[in-house]
Amino acid sequence: MSSPRRDLHELNRRSWNEATRAHNSHKGDQAAFFRAGGSTLFPEEVDLLGPLEGKRLVHLQCNAGQDTLSLARLGADVTGVDISDEAIAFARRLAAETGIPARFVRADIYDWFEEAAARGEQYDLVFSSYGAVCWLSDLAAWGRGIAGVLAPGGAFALVEFHPVVGMYDDQLRLTWPYRDPEPFIGPGVGDYVAASGEGLVPWGFEPGVTGFENPHAGAEFAHGTSDVIMALIGAGLVLEVFREYEYANGCRFFERAEMREGRRFYLPADTPAIPQMYAVRARKPA
Template sequence: MVTAMSDYRNVNRANWDERAPLHANSPAYALERYVADPGLLSGVVRFDLPRLGDIRGLRAVHLQCHLGTDTLSLARLGANPTGLDFSPVALAHARSLAERCGAAIDFVESDVYDAVTALGPERFDLVYTGIGALCWLPSIDRWARTVAALLRPGGRLLLRDGHPMASTLDDAREDLLAVTYPYFETAEPQVWTGTQTYVETDGALQEATTTHQWNHGLGEIVTALLDAGLSITGLVEHDSAPWQVLPGRMTCGDDGEWRLIEGRDRLPFTFTVQARKS
């Protein structure tokens, strides 16, 4: 069932290549709204505005940028961003969106682990990574070393992602919070097969329906950043996520964030970590 580890990139890239057109036409990504409204920011970037602070003039890189809505949002906040992703199909949509919005953004095709080779070392004031990124990577240590190598001295990281505890839950159970899947990083991936993606779309996946994913414990993430030579400057766990993690058990607020209907204080669904290179 599990192919060789060396194949995980190809398996996942094929899946994202097929997802990208579905996402580009999805009301969840609402690409036309960015074209129509020059002030629109993605919900993910807007959520972390208090932690991002003033990024005007900063040279930023958005790792695993997908369709580039977060990358565009960083540009609209005054940063000079580069978007990096391994899916050429997603990047075609990202470049089109930036062009239609009149934003000068460089999008680079590369696997995240090859980012230093693709972009150069110590070039960036800010490394930004948004929701749903780390689960596609088998080694959190290698990711953290990549982030550190991209940052110039004094540069910083801002990462918001799904909380690893939430990733252990069985989303089919509606009677209780059932811990079913690994919390810590494992040698072998969790292999998933399905035709649906995580947002409402007009179609479904037809061919590349398999993905390989990994969880990474919060302690593993923090330790990896520390081992890579970064200093942790902030860590916040959130009771919400920008998608319905547990279908039928969450409600969406005016801020576009989903929270448990009952017992919101029981579980974090996302987290934001900030770190700085000495």
């Protein structure tokens, strides 16, 4: 049986600390955006999660907390968990500056699963999204961890970039395998916010940090969609929803991608309409 690669998680913690500062440099006064009623959520995750009023929700790999606070704004009792010190510190400041109630925990999620289960914590919803799965070193342990903190009848919801996207570089050249049992250790987290512009900062993109190069390496893991689904089923959850989308919300992966209505990036008509996102919902039996 495999086990989480905490040594590689530590590489990623340092990498995300650097990248988070660069990402937030493009986003201006985020507190003002939220105080004015703004939300960073897309319709896909709102639809997948369903009504949130009064629901206990944990947002895994929550990054700097923008989506977490948007979920709290919809009525959920929210906890956000992320490995990055910089991201959690920013999320806590943003919650304080906006007055939106949310708890944020700095932890490797594999450690958090064990600690939360030992405390007897139970959630109605577990949520994760957009660029989370590629950082998971042990999908089986991840699935078990989710099942362990879900209340009976509760659901896990995931909206994620499709692993097919990870096979290509930004020029649509086939570069990496669809799945690989070995981690890929290479350049750290890049400045995808700068590459995506208004796709990720609709309230007003700012140049911020330019020419960002992460000084820390990163370790990514190539998991197929079936690997994700089977990890959840293997942990005893029941699959309810699986969807694929030919666009990517907010994030420009390919140089020729075109942003259309709803800040969705599509490939042009002369290229194959590969899936760029997928969604999963799985429920713990009552």
